[in-house]
Amino acid sequence: xxxxxxxxxxxxxxxxxxxxxxxxxxxxxxxxxxxxxxxxxxxxxxxxxxxxxxxxxxxxxxxxxxxxxxxxxxxxxxxxxxxxxxxxxxxxxxxxxxxxxxxxxxxxxxxxxxxxxxxxxxxxxxxxxxxxxxxxxxxxxxxxxxx
Numbered sequence: 001x002x003x004x005x006x007x008x009x010x011x012x013x014x015x016x017x018x019x020x021x022x023x024x025x026x027x028x029x030x031x032x033x034x035x036x037x038x039x040x041x042x043x044x045x046x047x048x049x050x051x052x053x054x055x056x057x058x059x060x061x062x063x064x065x066x067x068x069x070x071x072x073x074x075x076x077x078x079x080x081x082x083x084x085x086x087x088x089x090x091x092x093x094x095x096x097x098x099x100x101x102x103x104x105x106x107x108x109x110x111x112x113x114x115x116x117x118x119x120x121x122x123x124x125x126x127x128x129x130x131x132x133x134x135x136x137x138x139x140x141x142x143x144x145x146x147x
Contacts, residue, residue, distance in 0.1 A: 015082055016048035018057050022080055025058060029065055036075025037065065043082045047089060053132035059125040060093045068097020100147040108145055
């Protein structure tokens with residue numbers, strides 16, 4: 001994990017490399033938090049060699065754990081999937097954590113779209129992930145966040 005973290009942040013990795021890193025991260029969280037966290041990772045075999053921006057999914061997974069699952073007394077479940085839907089590829093991070101308030105969700109969406117300037121450290125990881133994908137794939141992506 002340390003070697004992966006020290007890689008060049010401007011580089012690209014295969015989806016399989018990013019998923020392996022996520023698997024390692026979640027295994028550590030599972031050791032730390034035991035029954036409070038469970039997870040499932042699914043990646044379609046035909047997508048494993050696809051290149052994506054370095055460190056572009058793991059921060060989203062970390063947000064789901066830190067802000068969603070661990071803020072829930074009983075913990076929760078997280079799923080990460082990369083699937084093909086017709087001519088589209090969908091990478092989805094889902095959790096059953098505490099959710100996001102309507103106001104904060106709207107603020108995050110505005111930050112992502114650039115209609116609101118970041119006034120604090122809120123949404124920095126989410127913003128960076130979105131913009132890494134945007135730089136690589138242009139307008140061919142749809143990046144959404146729901147509660």
